[in-house]
Amino acid sequence: MTTSIETLSPAPAPVAVRSGRGWRRVAPVLGTVPFFGYVAVFLLIPTAIVVIGAFRSPGGGFTLSNITALGDSTVIDAFVSSVILSAVTAVIGAVFGGLLSYVLVTGRPGSMSRRVVTAACSVLAQFGGVMLAFAFTATLLTNGMVNDALQDWFGIATTGAYLYTVPGLILVYSYFQIPLMVIVFLPAVDGIRSQWREAAETLGGSTWVYWRRVAGPLLAPAFFGSMLLLFANSFSAYATAKALISQSNPIVPMQIAGAITNEVNVGHADLAKSLALGMVIIVAIVMWLYAKLQKSTSKWLG
Amino acid sequence: MTPSAPAAPSLSRTPATPPGSSLSESHPRPQQMRRGMRRKQATTRRIVIGVIMAFFLIPLTSMLYFSVRYPLSGKWTGHSWSDLIHIQALAAEDPADYGQLWDGLKNSAVLVVLTVVLMLVLLIPTMTWIRLRVRWLSRTLEFVCLLPLTIPAIVLVVGLGPVYRIVSSVLSTNSIWLCFIYVILVLPFAYRALDAGLGAIDLPTLSEAARSLGAGWLRILWRIVLPNIRSAVVSACFISVALVLGEFTIAQLLARNNLQTGIYLVSQSDGQLAVTMSLAALLLAFVLLMVLSLLSGDRKSQEGS
Numbered sequence: 322m323t324t325s326i327e328t329l330s331p332a333p334a335p336v337a338v339r340s341g342r343g344w345r346r347v348a349p350v351l352g353t354v355p356f357f358g359y360v361a362v363f364l365l366i367p368t369a370i371v372v373i374g375a376f377r378s379p380g381g382g383f384t385l386s387n388i389t390a391l392g393d394s395t396v397i398d399a400f401v402s403s404v405i406l407s408a409v410t411a412v413i414g415a416v417f418g419g420l421l422s423y424v425l426v427t428g429r430p431g432s433m434s435r436r437v438v439t440a441a442c443s444v445l446a447q448f449g450g451v452m453l454a455f456a457f458t459a460t461l462l463t464n465g466m467v468n469d470a471l472q473d474w475f476g477i478a479t480t481g482a483y484l485y486t487v488p489g490l491i492l493v494y495s496y497f498q499i500p501l502m503v504i505v506f507l508p509a510v511d512g513i514r515s516q517w518r519e520a521a522e523t524l525g526g527s528t529w530v531y532w533r534r535v536a537g538p539l540l541a542p543a544f545f546g547s548m549l550l551l552f553a554n555s556f557s558a559y560a561t562a563k564a565l566i567s568q569s570n571p572i573v574p575m576q577i578a579g580a581i582t583n584e585v586n587v588g589h590a591d592l593a594k595s596l597a598l599g600m601v602i603i604v605a606i607v608m609w610l611y612a613k614l615q616k617s618t619s620k621w622l623g
Numbered sequence: 624m625t626p627s628a629p630a631a632p633s634l635s636r637t638p639a640t641p642p643g644s645s646l647s648e649s650h651p652r653p654q655q656m657r658r659g660m661r662r663k664q665a666t667t668r669r670i671v672i673g674v675i676m677a678f679f680l681i682p683l684t685s686m687l688y689f690s691v692r693y694p695l696s697g698k699w700t701g702h703s704w705s706d707l708i709h710i711q712a713l714a715a716e717d718p719a720d721y722g723q724l725w726d727g728l729k730n731s732a733v734l735v736v737l738t739v740v741l742m743l744v745l746l747i748p749t750m751t752w753i754r755l756r757v758r759w760l761s762r763t764l765e766f767v768c769l770l771p772l773t774i775p776a777i778v779l780v781v782g783l784g785p786v787y788r789i790v791s792s793v794l795s796t797n798s799i800w801l802c803f804i805y806v807i808l809v810l811p812f813a814y815r816a817l818d819a820g821l822g823a824i825d826l827p828t829l830s831e832a833a834r835s836l837g838a839g840w841l842r843i844l845w846r847i848v849l850p851n852i853r854s855a856v857v858s859a860c861f862i863s864v865a866l867v868l869g870e871f872t873i874a875q876l877l878a879r880n881n882l883q884t885g886i887y888l889v890s891q892s893d894g895q896l897a898v899t900m901s902l903a904a905l906l907l908a909f910v911l912l913m914v915l916s917l918l919s920g921d922r923k924s925q926e927g928s
Contacts, residue, residue: 349756356749367782440912448869452901456682459689466685557775560871597778
């Protein structure tokens with residue numbers, strides 16, 4: 322009975338306000354001016370400066386030279402390493418994070434272990450940055466715990482210098498990608514109902530068939546969507562790499578930072594803008610795909 | 624008007640239940656299968672959690688190991704932890720090496736408060752107002768709030784130079800004014816949390832009731848909206864705190880000073896203290912989140928019963 326009452330009364334309240342024309346319709350908009358003004362100053366203007374600046378010559382006219390400067394081999398190398406780094410860590414993060422989310426969901430719902438893991442994941446996903454770099458230098462460099470252990474127990478002596486390279490970054494980035502995956506993927510796995518599994522079993526389906534025909538197709542959009550989010554996340558990460566690598570700028574965010582802080586070569590400020598534009602375009606495409614996948618997820622698992 | 628209409632589906636639903644229950648009784652096999660599977664699942668669960676936890680715990684343990692040991696002699700020591708507690712005195716003694724860290728610590732504390740307050744003051748009235756009076760703007764609001772997800776901090780900082788030049792001349796070059804851009808960074812997360820909170824209450828009815836009793840808009844926000852979305856506000860605040868305490872990119876590139884740039888600088892003269900500080904910050908954030916999770920979990924179970 323309660324459901325029928327709810328369906329009979331769709332919220333009609335706010336529509337009535339709209340009947341007023343002209344001034345009465347515009348006046349309420351004024352209430353949103355402070356917010357949109359603030360966002361314009363601190364989000365839209367900086368973005369516009371980047372986009373317009375990418376096409377502006379030092380004299381003020383239109384130019385494509387900043388964009389063609391992106392064809393420089395060091396820049397292309399940086400984009401390639403950034404994409405590889407982000408793709409590899411997105412896959413690693415998605416696989417292990419997905420596994421961890423599934424395992425968490427099959428446990429008891431309000432259990433302590435689940436709370437501990439989700440809290441730890443929120444901290445590590447949001448809060449890594451510079452501190453993460455130190456966590457790994459304390460682990461793998463000379464005098465690090467694992468480094469010491471390797472030397473004492475197995476006689477393997479390394480300096481841990483591989484941490485300063487792009488493959489080293491893959492290891493470090495996984496440390497915040499896996500937790501992020503748990504945070505974004507857990508709600509989708511939570512949406513899987515045990516009745517669906519029972520239904521599949523009742524109809525004679527094996528575990529494999531259940532995953533292949535029911536759970537797999539349902540979770541796939543959420544899984545790949547989360548993977549895209551992970552890609553965007555590591556593509557834009559700067560702090561960890563900066564704290565680890567000081568001699569070169571192997572990834573795009575570091576190239577941008579290098580171009581901003583380069584005071585010797587004046588033209589580099591414009592290069593920063595075109596690099597930034599290139600980054601925005603890639604991230605925007607990825608996030609657009611993510612939003613599309615997210616929509617098809619919420620249909621079943623929202 | 625049509626009392627038979629809502630009754631019809633419930634009538635048609637009743638005969639569907641008996642066959643379902645008799646079906647599961649006549650097939651005991653799946654249940655046995657499930658019991659075996661459960662056991663296997665439990666083992667897999669332990670292995671997966673164990674392996675992944677090891678990956679996460681080893682670097683944290685290494686930080687602890689690094690923080691309590693002299694790297695060259697290998698002797699145990701607690702001096703970096705006592706340095707951390709006495710960071711203020713240390714900064715006064717040796718400002719060249721430790722001044723930045725202490726300064727950054729103070730700035731970050733102020734930044735957390737400013738960012739959270741500014742975020743709430745900007746978002747809650749606007750979101751409430753749009754839900755009540757200008758519904759057609761809600762899609763625009765959502766788009767704008769989620770926009771920072773597609774514009775990484777490192778990109779934003781490129782365009783922020785001119786904006787912060789104006790901020791510096793109007794206000795000052797003080798690091799605490801980073802709060803303006805931090806509000807933008809937390810916008811997507813805070814928006815999502817608050818949107819879920821506002822969506823769960825019947826805002827039009829509540830505000831109509833309050834207004835008919837003579838309450839003004841401020842009173843409605845303060846006495847009606849805020850108490851009703853308290854848990855959403857708490858989670859929006861928490862994510863903002865975590866983000867602000869962890870922010871490095873913008874602070875470093877605008878040549879400002881916060882906790883992270885402080886740790887970064889101190890790592891070049893005293894690596895041990897940098898590691899100790901990082902571990903302390905991570906643990907503190909973890910404890911805070913754990914407390915929040917327990918508090919909100921208790922609330923939920925109370926509401927359920």
